[in-house]
Amino acid sequence: MRVYRAAGAVLEPRSTAPRTAPTHQWTFKFRSNALCLNFVASMAGPRSRPHGVERWTSPALLEEWFHRSGLPILSTSLNSGDVADARELREAIFRLATLEQRGAPASACDIDLVNHWSRRQPYVPILDAGARHQRLPEVLEFAELMALVAADAIDLFTGEFNHRIKECASEKCPILFVDRSRAGNRRWCSERPCGFQASSRAYRLRRSESDDEAT
Template sequence: MRAGFPDFRLGNVLATSFTGTLSERQGDPVERIPTPQRLIDWLAVYGLAVDSCTPAQLDRARELREAIHAAATAAAIQDPLPAAAVHVINDCSAQGRAAAVLTPEGERRWRLSSASRVEDALGVIAADAISIIAGERDGKLALCASPTCQAAFFDTSQSRTRKWCDMNTCGNRQKKARFNANRSKNPRPAR
């Protein structure tokens, strides 16, 4: 990772991990892809390596990110999907030229067009969002219980009762806050 930028919050689900490139949405937002190079870095982590990225492509990626977040949030609370978000997701999906390929190890990977365009990578992310929001995958969309985060995440736990988008960040922060609040209510007697 390049110094000077916040770490990526990596997850197992491409589309919701992409929405995590803007975290703490209800507090002091943290932008994790502030530059075109940083988007290139994030895409490479997810096996979607691109050759270059322009500021306009970064803007389009952020527009897709926010559309996925809006649609996933609506789906999680069982509200109608925002038409503008659906349009952006569908448009990005249709503009991408990527193919699913099978590795010798039996895993699916994505092969972008020969030009390795950002639009192809965004198409893969949009297609992943469509499969999640449409309910085609085993899991459930939920919202993080952290009052400063409230990120949409895809819960694949057996009970489908996860509360946090990421236990290592939001979950630990909330548990630590609860522990400290309980300690201040019930201080230990001095010896």
């Protein structure tokens, strides 16, 4: 397993704050093939991170993300400080994933933050009936859920798929995903909608070119 080393330099902070999305328009995307990258995908909008649209605009929306992610139930309601902590971890994972994708050195501060959360109140796996599988407890604290996200990031950055972190090939989709296909040639975060839309555009372009030649 590869040792993930930090570089001495720290990435520049974002110069502008992301926009916030109206609560009636937000949607969460879970198409990244990794818990930590689904966490990253909670920022919507263009590929340029400073111009993205913030989906976690309230503690309730962060709670909703955890609920939809399939993780254990939160033991308590969240507050604005929890939202700030989640955003901070999310952006650290985003920077690490982007640098991993490019083969560039990682920020020591971002690695320290991920490691900080991975150590927080570790959860205890539980064997289910028949002792055939292990599962998470049904209820976890916020710090324990954050620890799961951080641990997933560590597994990704040090595992066999660390070179398979990709950006969706769709011009309209900023999602980072893990290509776990056997051939390693996946281009889109999902065939629907991104792959289907790209195929439809290519088909319309071919039809248009064919019509032009016929006239």
